[in-house]
Amino acid sequence: MGLNYYQIKKNILRARKLVIKGTNAAGSGHPGGSFSMAEILGCLFNKHLKFDPNNPQWEDRDRLVLSKGHAAPGLFSNMAVAGYFPESEIETLRKFGSRLQGHPDLKCPGVEFCGGSLGTGLSYSIGIALAAKIDSKDHHVYTIIGDGESDEGQVWEAAMTASKYKVDNLTAFLDRNFIQQDSYTEKIMPLDENLEGSDISEMWKDASRWKTGDKWRSFGWNVIEIDGHRVEQIDVAITKANATKGVPTIIISRTIKGKSVEHMEDNPQWHGKSPDSDVVPIINLELDSQFMIAPSIIAGDMTNLENEIKRCVSGRADYIHLDVMDGQFVPTKTFDHNKIKELRPLTVIPFDTHLMINEPVKYVKDYVDAGSDIITVHAEVTDESSFGEIHDILKQNQVGVGFSINPDTELPEWSYKFLQSIDQLIVMSVVPGQSGQKYIEETHAKMLKLNSILKQHNFSGYIEADGGVNLENIGSVFADGARVFVGGGAIIGQQDVRSAIRDFRTAVLKSRRLGLLSKANELGGIDLVNKWIGLHVIGEKQEQLKKIAQEAGYV
Amino acid sequence: MTDMRSEYSKSLIQLGKENPNVVVLGADTTDSLKTSEFGKEFPNRFFNVGIAEANLVTMSAGLAVSGKISFASTYAIFLPGRAVDQIRNNIAYPSPPGKKGLNVKLVTSHGGLSVGPDGGSHQTIEDIAIMRVIPNFRVFIPADTVSVSKLTALMAREYGPFYMRMARSKTPLIHSDSQEFQIGKAITLRDGSDCTIAACGITVRMALEAAESLEQEGISCRVLDMFSIKPLDHEILEKAARETGCIVTTEEHNIVGGMGSAVAESVSESYPVPIKRIGAQDMFGESARDNEVPLLLEKHGITSFNIAKQVREIRSKKL
Numbered sequence: 001m002g003l004n005y006y007q008i009k010k011n012i013l014r015a016r017k018l019v020i021k022g023t024n025a026a027g028s029g030h031p032g033g034s035f036s037m038a039e040i041l042g043c044l045f046n047k048h049l050k051f052d053p054n055n056p057q058w059e060d061r062d063r064l065v066l067s068k069g070h071a072a073p074g075l076f077s078n079m080a081v082a083g084y085f086p087e088s089e090i091e092t093l094r095k096f097g098s099r100l101q102g103h104p105d106l107k108c109p110g111v112e113f114c115g116g117s118l119g120t121g122l123s124y125s126i127g128i129a130l131a132a133k134i135d136s137k138d139h140h141v142y143t144i145i146g147d148g149e150s151d152e153g154q155v156w157e158a159a160m161t162a163s164k165y166k167v168d169n170l171t172a173f174l175d176r177n178f179i180q181q182d183s184y185t186e187k188i189m190p191l192d193e194n195l196e197g198s199d200i201s202e203m204w205k206d207a208s209r210w211k212t213g214d215k216w217r218s219f220g221w222n223v224i225e226i227d228g229h230r231v232e233q234i235d236v237a238i239t240k241a242n243a244t245k246g247v248p249t250i251i252i253s254r255t256i257k258g259k260s261v262e263h264m265e266d267n268p269q270w271h272g273k274s275p276d277s278d279v280v281p282i283i284n285l286e287l288d289s290q291f292m293i294a295p296s297i298i299a300g301d302m303t304n305l306e307n308e309i310k311r312c313v314s315g316r317a318d319y320i321h322l323d324v325m326d327g328q329f330v331p332t333k334t335f336d337h338n339k340i341k342e343l344r345p346l347t348v349i350p351f352d353t354h355l356m357i358n359e360p361v362k363y364v365k366d367y368v369d370a371g372s373d374i375i376t377v378h379a380e381v382t383d384e385s386s387f388g389e390i391h392d393i394l395k396q397n398q399v400g401v402g403f404s405i406n407p408d409t410e411l412p413e414w415s416y417k418f419l420q421s422i423d424q425l426i427v428m429s430v431v432p433g434q435s436g437q438k439y440i441e442e443t444h445a446k447m448l449k450l451n452s453i454l455k456q457h458n459f460s461g462y463i464e465a466d467g468g469v470n471l472e473n474i475g476s477v478f479a480d481g482a483r484v485f486v487g488g489g490a491i492i493g494q495q496d497v498r499s500a501i502r503d504f505r506t507a508v509l510k511s512r513r514l515g516l517l518s519k520a521n522e523l524g525g526i527d528l529v530n531k532w533i534g535l536h537v538i539g540e541k542q543e544q545l546k547k548i549a550q551e552a553g554y555v
Numbered sequence: 556m557t558d559m560r561s562e563y564s565k566s567l568i569q570l571g572k573e574n575p576n577v578v579v580l581g582a583d584t585t586d587s588l589k590t591s592e593f594g595k596e597f598p599n600r601f602f603n604v605g606i607a608e609a610n611l612v613t614m615s616a617g618l619a620v621s622g623k624i625s626f627a628s629t630y631a632i633f634l635p636g637r638a639v640d641q642i643r644n645n646i647a648y649p650s651p652p653g654k655k656g657l658n659v660k661l662v663t664s665h666g667g668l669s670v671g672p673d674g675g676s677h678q679t680i681e682d683i684a685i686m687r688v689i690p691n692f693r694v695f696i697p698a699d700t701v702s703v704s705k706l707t708a709l710m711a712r713e714y715g716p717f718y719m720r721m722a723r724s725k726t727p728l729i730h731s732d733s734q735e736f737q738i739g740k741a742i743t744l745r746d747g748s749d750c751t752i753a754a755c756g757i758t759v760r761m762a763l764e765a766a767e768s769l770e771q772e773g774i775s776c777r778v779l780d781m782f783s784i785k786p787l788d789h790e791i792l793e794k795a796a797r798e799t800g801c802i803v804t805t806e807e808h809n810i811v812g813g814m815g816s817a818v819a820e821s822v823s824e825s826y827p828v829p830i831k832r833i834g835a836q837d838m839f840g841e842s843a844r845d846n847e848v849p850l851l852l853e854k855h856g857i858t859s860f861n862i863a864k865q866v867r868e869i870r871s872k873k874l
Binding site for chain 1: 578599600602604605607609610612613614615616617618619620621622623625640641643644645648649650651652
């Protein structure tokens with residue numbers, strides 16, 4: 001059974017940390033390409049791939065072929081999280097006597113393909129897929145190829161062959177991170193078109209310049225193009241691919257090399273290099289500090305919520321926050337599950353359903369069926385028994401479990417035992433009931449207190465800040481520990497949702513950078529602060545970091 | 556005279572009937588190699604990937620890792636040379652627990668200089684050297700159609716990667732149907748005490764002819780069919796060195812890195828004696844019509860006449 005969106009993200013984070021741990025211990029390796037495909041592998045391992053870590057040779061397992069074998073740390077870390085071997089074994093990566101070779105190897109049970117020499121994984125996968133067809137087996141083959149290795153002619157030999165033999169039990173992913181060893185792909189051997197200048201973001205921002213999909217379509221493949229860091233898009237793409245018969249499918253996933261660690265992102269230097277030990281704790285903190293923006297659509301035009309959803313989509317929201325109010329728990333009434341069901345087909349962006357209703361246990365299943373990805377219920381209208389019931393229903397249906405407290409409510413003691421399996425905790429910073437209220441300043445102090453309780457009870461979900469979050473206070477709310485930010489008037493209330501979300505991200509990023517610099521200062525003083533700043537060589541990052549460090553008095 | 560490719564095709568069809576896991580792959584040479592016959596019999600176990608040798612090799616590996624016994628075939632010039640990376644990294648290197656390499660049999664035709672009119676671009680004199688240096692691979696050069704049929708069956712039976720190179724032209728029968736073929740065991744075709752001629756492929760016949768003519772001169776030659784170049788029959792070679800005191804090797808391959816080199820490596824470690832290697836003289840081949848092939852071979856000294864000449868000369872160098 002697959003995991004819910006939140007747990008997939010959690011496992012992706014665990015895997016990313018293992019990549020850092022492994023490559024650091026090895027003193028070499030390829031974190032960049034491991035991170036660009038992190039969401040793809042996470043989605044496969046935690047939801048779609050059929051496998052049994054206790055029986056790696058299980059005949060009916062799906063096969064995962066990592067053609068871009070240098071991203072071995074990414075594969076091994078997911079295998080560790082999935083239970084093939086203890087997570088501590090990642091520290092043997094690339095060492096003498098280890099099963100975890102520099103490139104994936106059959107020596108490690110569960111690995112299907114010896115990668116390393118590029119451009120061959122797709123041909124190999126076709127062989128596996130054809131063997132399955134001969135044997136009338138219905139397992140599936142998933143193959144991850146890189147854009148750099150697409151320079152190899154054999155990739156295109158395989159592309160033709162898969163099409164000729166109608167290998168529909170094979171789904172390929174192209175990890176389109178735009179970087180190969182020497183430099184940007186579009187400088188070395190363009191798949192889309194030649195890159196003039198050196199700003200790769202120019203290329204991936206402009207869809208009209210992408211030619212890679214056309215190439216694959218002309219080879220007879222079903223092509224799905226997605227943002228390869230959006231779990232929900234990967235999920236839907238895999239489902240569509242598996243339902244496509246008669247032709248092979250390639251999911252062209254636009255990704256960022258080194259994704260989630262700012263100094264590695266889009267930086268060709270991090271193709272094959274390991275992080276130094278002194279920066280590892282800072283990187284881990286950075287990985288723990290990933291955040292999401294969730295526009296709340298009730299702040300918009302309630303008579304045309306369809307349009308509000310569309311604005312969220314074009315604004316690239318991470319979640320869509322749906323405030324369900326029943327006119328009883330709160331004085332206002334908004335919409336119910338029927339509306340959510342109507343809105344669901346409009347987007348694959350996760351629906352973050354916040355039930356501000358009485359007796360949620362009675363209705364929670366309706367909201368599951370309507371297509372919510374996470375459902376949050378309030379402490380004020382649940383008790384240990386009803387929340388237990390809600391918790392189980394949600395887990396069984398692969399829906400995230402959310403719990404919420406009003407400004408005047410303390411986290412009830414009965415909820416402590418649920419904390420380690422709760423995916424999201426909403427700490428209301430306004431009295432719920434209507435949009436447009438001011439952030440209650442006491443929330444900062446409340447968060448401080450809460451954090452120690454949460455830590456004590458192994459809470460590992462996301463804290464969502466809901467109520468009065470705006471550009472002025474979002475940095476401090478982030479510093480309090482919130483990782484999901486609901487934006488009502490400050491996002492949906494704005495003319496340009498996209499730039500409002502971008503501004504939110506920039507503000508959080510600034511706060512995050514300060515937090516990381518402060519960690520560097522704490523661990524290694526000015527030298528480590530300077531080293532950390534010096535790692536950020538792409539774009540404007542270095543100057544921006546310098547400024548933050550100066551303002552904070554670290555340099 | 557019989558045709559190796561027809562024999563190979565017949566053997567494959569027989570194997571296909573006996574074992575549903577046998578699959579055959581080709582690269583736009585399937586009519587020439589007659590593997591298309593297998594395709595007619597078993598269409599869902601036959602794959603023609605077009606002129607794409609790299610893909611041919613790697614797909615064979617993918618089928619093999621899934622439990623199939625892959626026979627992948629095309630011309631010798633295109634397989635080891637064109638796809639050596641895939642042969643190494645996709646067939647030889649990947650080793651499932653307890654096994655060495657994947658279960659792929661690369662069987663090629665048109666090996667050596669005797670390819671004839673197509674010219675030097677098509678005459679591989681490097682494939683033995685390439686294939687024998689790759690760990691986990693076993694390398695066979697059959698001398699006749701009996702060898703082809705027996706070795707094809709043997710490869711299907713034995714797990715692991717094999718390379719077998721056949722000749723383009725029809726060949727005379729060397730072995731009887733009852734001849735046994737074992738991996739790593741050379742076959743003594745003729746006993747003798749004055750010199751050993753170690754031969755493979757189409758030169759086995761030449762070695763026998765040379766031995767016969769030398770017998771008229773009172774020189775007794777031992778003739779070995781070294782069909783198994785890897786693993787090599789070290790035992791029989793050491794014995795030959797001890798008992799006959801000198802060895803002439805002959806093959807349709809560069810003298811650098813070929814069967815002769817393998818013999819020299821072995822004997823120099825076990826019982827060093829003078830060795831003379833006959834083969835392509837580290838030069839490429841060239842076009843020769845079928846009836847001119849003997850002239851091309853003669854240019855490189857690959858004739859029974861030259862074998863006999865070298866035997867006479869090497870005897871004087873005996874230690």
